[in-house]
Amino acid sequence: MRIPILKLNDCLLVSIQWELDDQTALQFQEDLLHKIHETSANGVVIDLTSIDFIDSFIAKVLGDVINMSKLMGAIVVITGIQPAVAITLIELGIGLDDVLTALDLEKGLEKLQQELGE
Amino acid sequence: MNQTISNYIQSHKQQIQDEWINRTKEEADERVVRLVSDRVFVSTSKEFIDLLISNFKGTNEEYTNRLTDFAEKVVRLGWPLTFVTKGLHTFNLIVFEGMQEEGIVTKENQMDIVYEFDRWATPMNNEIVSVYSSTWERTVSLQKIALQELSAPLIPVFEGITVMPLVGTIDTERAKQIMENLLKGAVKHRSEVVLIDITGVPVVDTMVAHHIIQAADAVRLIGAKCMLVGIRPEIAQTIVNLGIDLNQFTTKNNLKKGIEAALELTNKKIVSTGGAK
Amino acid sequence: MDIQSCVTIINEWDIVAARQLGRNVAKELGFGTVDQARITTAISELARNIYLYAGKGQICIDKLYDGGKAGLRINAVDSGPGIREIRQVMEDGFSTSGGLGAGLPGVKRLMDEFDIESSPGQGTQIRASKWLR
Ligand SMILES: Nc1ncnc2c1ncn2[C@@H]1O[C@H](COP(=O)(O)OP(=O)(O)OP(=O)(O)O)[C@@H](O)[C@H]1O
Numbered sequence: 001m002r003i004p005i006l007k008l009n010d011c012l013l014v015s016i017q018w019e020l021d022d023q024t025a026l027q028f029q030e031d032l033l034h035k036i037h038e039t040s041a042n043g044v045v046i047d048l049t050s051i052d053f054i055d056s057f058i059a060k061v062l063g064d065v066i067n068m069s070k071l072m073g074a075i076v077v078i079t080g081i082q083p084a085v086a087i088t089l090i091e092l093g094i095g096l097d098d099v100l101t102a103l104d105l106e107k108g109l110e111k112l113q114q115e116l117g118e
Numbered sequence: 119m120n121q122t123i124s125n126y127i128q129s130h131k132q133q134i135q136d137e138w139i140n141r142t143k144e145e146a147d148e149r150v151v152r153l154v155s156d157r158v159f160v161s162t163s164k165e166f167i168d169l170l171i172s173n174f175k176g177t178n179e180e181y182t183n184r185l186t187d188f189a190e191k192v193v194r195l196g197w198p199l200t201f202v203t204k205g206l207h208t209f210n211l212i213v214f215e216g217m218q219e220e221g222i223v224t225k226e227n228q229m230d231i232v233y234e235f236d237r238w239a240t241p242m243n244n245e246i247v248s249v250y251s252s253t254w255e256r257t258v259s260l261q262k263i264a265l266q267e268l269s270a271p272l273i274p275v276f277e278g279i280t281v282m283p284l285v286g287t288i289d290t291e292r293a294k295q296i297m298e299n300l301l302k303g304a305v306k307h308r309s310e311v312v313l314i315d316i317t318g319v320p321v322v323d324t325m326v327a328h329h330i331i332q333a334a335d336a337v338r339l340i341g342a343k344c345m346l347v348g349i350r351p352e353i354a355q356t357i358v359n360l361g362i363d364l365n366q367f368t369t370k371n372n373l374k375k376g377i378e379a380a381l382e383l384t385n386k387k388i389v390s391t392g393g394a395k
Numbered sequence: 396m397d398i399q400s401c402v403t404i405i406n407e408w409d410i411v412a413a414r415q416l417g418r419n420v421a422k423e424l425g426f427g428t429v430d431q432a433r434i435t436t437a438i439s440e441l442a443r444n445i446y447l448y449a450g451k452g453q454i455c456i457d458k459l460y461d462g463g464k465a466g467l468r469i470n471a472v473d474s475g476p477g478i479r480e481i482r483q484v485m486e487d488g489f490s491t492s493g494g495l496g497a498g499l500p501g502v503k504r505l506m507d508e509f510d511i512e513s514s515p516g517q518g519t520q521i522r523a524s525k526w527l528r
């Protein structure tokens with residue numbers, strides 16, 4: 001199963017709807033970078049509302065894809081991280097320090113516009 | 119022998135009761151008497167004497183039930199355990215002295231009667247202590263739950279702005295609970311800014327600071343911003359002296375300033391509506 | 396102990412199976428969403444370590460009952476290369492594989508009890524439990 005990536009103006013929208021296994025996560029990394037390249041998108045919103053846990057592997061893949069996107073000129077905003085996920089990430093010791101976050105997709109797009117506008 | 123004591127108590131019930139209330143009231147810690155009204159004191163005392171007397175008759179089970187009920191009642195009234203055990207002792211004393219006066223206790227049977235009293239009073243004493251302490255434990259654990267429920271309320275003050283006032287000592291268990299409430303509440307109220315007010319936290323040590331930092335970090339992950347307000351001078355001192363780095367998040371010295379900053383962050387402003395001049 | 400409560404870890408899919416098993420047991424025992432996420436994450440870390448470093452092993456989930464308390468224990472066993480410097484791997488950020496190195500110290504923080512036994516060349520056994528509050 002591949003994670004669908006939607007295009008909205010100059011942004012890409014990704015909503016992860018099911019539990020990520022390692023392969024899907026890596027595939028997603030690949031797909032997203034290609035899509036950014038293809039569309040010259042300036043921003044990406046990744047929505048994690050449906051994800052109920054993130055371990056260090058998936059956190060690393062996410063962190064990596066954010067940095068890689070940045071290198072390609074696209075800002076990434078992560079949205080919808082659930083309380084339980086936030087707590088486990090912090091306790092694991094993964095702060096995702098420089099990552100932009102927002103409460104939900106709508107706020108995420110707002111934040112992206114803000115960042116891109118400045 | 120037991121019968122002798124029992125008979126005496128049965129026939130002198132009223133007298134013993136009055137005497138007990140008199141003596142106890144004299145001796146009683148002011149605390150106890152002040153806690154309840156005179157009427158409640160007298161009626162509870164009567165109940166206590168009844169309870170002691172029922173130990174001589176009635177079934178064992180009946181007695182245990184009554185004892186439990188009674189213990190719960192006095193715990194609720196706030197009567198100290200010493201008051202109740204002393205009350206038992208006073209009861210014995212009154213009965214013994216009364217029996218002496220009436221010549222029921224003689225030099226010959228004195229020792230036997232003392233033993234008899236002891237045989238009766240010791241298990242009773244133990245039982246009172248055990249019922250009392252288990253009632254206490256239950257009360258304490260109920261209070262703990264109640265405290266947990268009220269310990270970390272999350273108050274939405276404006277759209278997108280939420281305040282969590284922390285009150286009291288924070289241990290690891292509570293810190294986890296607070297973090298959970300904070301995050302779940304922030305998501306539920308769709309808060310953009312969460313203000314943690316620590317005015318009511320008496321001590322901020324490394325452990326507490328660590329938990330606050332973790333909470334702020336987690337708040338950032340869900341997509342909101344965390345602000346710490348109400349840092350008192352002595353707390354600022356300990357934080358710096360302990361080498362705790364709180365630089366990565368905004369702090370304000372009181373809730374008012376914090377809310378002002380939060381309003382600014384969410385592009386809101388409070389304006390007075392004319393008529394002021 | 397129930398046969399069903401163990402998952403053999405050989406490939407990446409088994410990691411998913413192990414954490415699903417853990418989540419189900421956690422749910423069944425009445426753990427809240429945050430503890431469920433803690434437990435699932437801890438299992439994922441331990442299972443992935445087996446997959447990456449030992450090649451093959453097993454994750455078992457036990458229910459614990461101690462007096463009035465109920466809990467859950469993750470038991471991760473392998474007969475891989477073992478860990479030479481236990482103290483070192485329990486430090487944040489230590490990784491031999493370019494990972495975040497958050498795995499083992501993270502698991503310890505996520506769970507209530509943590510215990511690791513390992514001898515080089517023999518294998519590794521890690522037990523981690525969480526109690527219902
Ligand atoms: N079951 C195991 N058998 C052998 N070595 C192990 C085992 N588990 C862990 N290790 C060793 O311990 C080190 C630390 O493990 P840990 O899970 O903490 O970090 P990591 O796996 O390297 O990175 P991360 O889990 O953050 O992606 C590993 O790099 C590995 O060398």
Ligand SMILES: [Mg+2]
Nearest residue numbers: 440444498499
């Ligand atoms: Mg690992």
